[in-house]
Amino acid sequence: MRCEVFEAFTYNLELTTSDVTTSNPSTPYTGRLAPSPTGLLHLGHARTFWIAFERARAASGTLWLRDEDLDPQRSRAEFSAAMKEDLHWLGITWDHEMRQSDRLPHYQAALQQLIASGHAYPCTCSRKDLAQSTQAPHEDDDEPLYSNRCRPTLIETCHPERSEGPAVRSEPHGIEPSSNYRFRVPDGESITFRDLHAGPQSFTAGVDFGDFLIWRKPLSRNSEDIGLPSYQLACIVDDSATHITEVVRGRDLLKSAARQILLQRALALTTPRYFHCDLLRDELGVRLAKRHDALALRTLREQGFTPAQVLARFSL
Numbered sequence: 001m002r003c004e005v006f007e008a009f010t011y012n013l014e015l016t017t018s019d020v021t022t023s024n025p026s027t028p029y030t031g032r033l034a035p036s037p038t039g040l041l042h043l044g045h046a047r048t049f050w051i052a053f054e055r056a057r058a059a060s061g062t063l064w065l066r067d068e069d070l071d072p073q074r075s076r077a078e079f080s081a082a083m084k085e086d087l088h089w090l091g092i093t094w095d096h097e098m099r100q101s102d103r104l105p106h107y108q109a110a111l112q113q114l115i116a117s118g119h120a121y122p123c124t125c126s127r128k129d130l131a132q133s134t135q136a137p138h139e140d141d142d143e144p145l146y147s148n149r150c151r152p153t154l155i156e157t158c159h160p161e162r163s164e165g166p167a168v169r170s171e172p173h174g175i176e177p178s179s180n181y182r183f184r185v186p187d188g189e190s191i192t193f194r195d196l197h198a199g200p201q202s203f204t205a206g207v208d209f210g211d212f213l214i215w216r217k218p219l220s221r222n223s224e225d226i227g228l229p230s231y232q233l234a235c236i237v238d239d240s241a242t243h244i245t246e247v248v249r250g251r252d253l254l255k256s257a258a259r260q261i262l263l264q265r266a267l268a269l270t271t272p273r274y275f276h277c278d279l280l281r282d283e284l285g286v287r288l289a290k291r292h293d294a295l296a297l298r299t300l301r302e303q304g305f306t307p308a309q310v311l312a313r314f315s316l
Contacts, residue, residue, distance in 0.1 A: 186262070240264075245273065
């Protein structure tokens with residue numbers, strides 16, 4: 001049976017070249033698609049990727065496909081292959097590819113730089129500790145406000161002109177294998193930016209979000225297992241490496257932009273422009289996720305939908 005819920009979604013994706021010109025005319029437009037191969041590509045992500053593709057094409061820009069395959073429990077090669085097939089079926093193409101699992105040394109180097117500068121500190125809280133010492137998660141934000149249980153004491157010599165400067169520097173600047181790592185946020189500072197779709201945004205560090213995880217300790221006792229970067233750290237390292245000028249993604253990641261701006265500043269990286277799309281929701285108003293198998297592109301293909309029919313729902 002064809003998916004009747006699908007018929008309820010209509011969006012206006014009209015744009016002009018002026019919508020996507022870069023702030024610096026001499027900087028070529030570079031965008032990216034960043035799917036995670038943890039399930040089949042659903043309609044909501046397909047719409048976001050189509051917007052990213054259209055904006056890159058309108059600017060005669062370059063587009064990267066970044067396979068965000070860092071989740072060792074859920075990432076699967078078959079989902080990665082299916083994702084590429086479904087994007088091509090929809091008519092989305094890209095110029096370059098990268099896979100995050102190939103880039104662990106780059107993330108590790110960024111972490112070491114943050115440790116050396118005093119912006120990152122080890123966190124030994126267990127899952128039970130975290131559950132007992134944190135507030136409830138904020139809306140559309142998976143990471144709760146941290147209680148600062150493991151946050152080291154500030155020393156005035158770090159940044160005497162700023163009471164919210166980075167944490168105490170540790171010697172040596174190696175990564176402690178038994179610890180997670182958090183980024184110390186500048187408490188009370190407002191992180192502001194203008195989103196190209198959602199408009200002016202402002203989030204207060206220490207209020208809207210706290211010290212956030214940037215590195216997760218190894219899950220195994222294998223000596224070669226160095227742990228994994230969080231989404232926030234891997235994202236900004238890769239955006240910088242590929243010279244991304246505009247990030248197109250879902251509106252539920254607006255607060256992540258504030259976190260990433262702090263990371264970019266700490267690592268002296270350029271901040272791209274942001275375009276956070278409205279979220280695609282089901283008939284009950286619930287944000288679409290990979291659990292919505294009926295709205296997976298693969299399912300729609302099997303039900304006989306054509307690319308034109310899917311795209312028509314995006315442009316009405």
